[in-house]
Amino acid sequence: MSKRDYYEVLGVSKSASEAELKKAYRKKAIQFHPDKNPDDKQAEENFKEAAEAYEVLSNPEKRQRYDQFGHAGMGGASGGGFGGGMNMEDIFSHFGDIFGGGSFFGGGFGGGGRSSRRVNRGSNLRVKVKLTLKEIAEGVEKKIKVKKYIECNSCNGSGAKDGSSFSTCSTCNGSGQVTRVQNTILGQMQTASTCPSCNGEGKMITNKCTSCAGEGIVRDEEVISINIPAGVAEGMQLSVSGKGNAARRGGINGDLLILIQEEEHPELVRDENDLLYNLFISIPDSILGTAVEIPTIENKVKVKIDGGTQPGKILRLRGKGLPDVNGYGRGDLLVKINVWVPNNVSKEERKVLEKLQSSESFQPKPSSQEKSFFKKVRNFFE
Ligand SMILES: [Zn+2]
Numbered sequence: 001m002s003k004r005d006y007y008e009v010l011g012v013s014k015s016a017s018e019a020e021l022k023k024a025y026r027k028k029a030i031q032f033h034p035d036k037n038p039d040d041k042q043a044e045e046n047f048k049e050a051a052e053a054y055e056v057l058s059n060p061e062k063r064q065r066y067d068q069f070g071h072a073g074m075g076g077a078s079g080g081g082f083g084g085g086m087n088m089e090d091i092f093s094h095f096g097d098i099f100g101g102g103s104f105f106g107g108g109f110g111g112g113g114r115s116s117r118r119v120n121r122g123s124n125l126r127v128k129v130k131l132t133l134k135e136i137a138e139g140v141e142k143k144i145k146v147k148k149y150i151e152c153n154s155c156n157g158s159g160a161k162d163g164s165s166f167s168t169c170s171t172c173n174g175s176g177q178v179t180r181v182q183n184t185i186l187g188q189m190q191t192a193s194t195c196p197s198c199n200g201e202g203k204m205i206t207n208k209c210t211s212c213a214g215e216g217i218v219r220d221e222e223v224i225s226i227n228i229p230a231g232v233a234e235g236m237q238l239s240v241s242g243k244g245n246a247a248r249r250g251g252i253n254g255d256l257l258i259l260i261q262e263e264e265h266p267e268l269v270r271d272e273n274d275l276l277y278n279l280f281i282s283i284p285d286s287i288l289g290t291a292v293e294i295p296t297i298e299n300k301v302k303v304k305i306d307g308g309t310q311p312g313k314i315l316r317l318r319g320k321g322l323p324d325v326n327g328y329g330r331g332d333l334l335v336k337i338n339v340w341v342p343n344n345v346s347k348e349e350r351k352v353l354e355k356l357q358s359s360e361s362f363q364p365k366p367s368s369q370e371k372s373f374f375k376k377v378r379n380f381f382e
């Protein structure tokens, strides 16, 4: 089947303006609309043909190509199939542009593919949960009391007194939509909108439940237990599907969103999955060596500090940090060694120190590695 000329299809001249094209297409679309020509294959072909012609000619770029090369210039669209891969859905979706909003022939067309009846949805709820580092390290089950809308018990959420006192909405006959018919110069046109009587639900309650005044939901409290995985961090949000507010009259529940907050640990500072600890040792301990206790999330660990340890050194206790929330191993505990310098000393201490002040081993002799150490650690503690 060879293709007819697009201008011929729409019945316009080669120099037709945009407005003329639109007008011509409206005429054809109304004439061959499937609603007006049920089971008429030829009308459907004509309807598609007009849509394709308009699709090409209403696009300046495509129109220019068509004018220059004819159907051959339309690439894949010219293969005898339908222009630009358009199907009936596409055609109808374009009607909004041409007929100015709303659907064109009302709810009738579309083969009932899309239900216009509205489904209620409950709103989401947001709660904050404060966790200790220990809870974060291990994961925790939290029971949270939430004030929210729940399904009404008396009517099982339907809003109707005996659970079945419904009647089909007489305004929209249950479709949830009302169509308005307008007489225009092009004939009758319909626009569809949500039914105001039933809010798009398609049905009405004849006998309202007294517990919920026909809403299907009541205000209440619910204790919800949430499993919080190990490794979560401040600012993360977990979502528990369906645990938010119930929807009016048996719709879809909202979600419960849990915002994670971290309680500060008295000694440990979190840095992603690592933990940081500032250790202070005395001057004699730094020279002679010592053993110290380092706090971890679970307990304490003993750590040996070698004699001659310079302040600023960082010890890494592998695996003593927090587990990764996605299961990629565990962070470390980083211990920064600081040497405590007293600002007050007794007379006797002063005498000892004055002796040491000039003694040979107390003169600074940093290695080149120690000289450049600052560069490496500057990012660790602010
Ligand atoms: Zn009720």
Ligand SMILES: [Zn+2]
Pocket: 169, 170, 171, 172, 173, 174, 175, 176, 177, 195, 196, 197, 198, 199, 200, 201, 202, 203
């Ligand atoms: Zn209605």
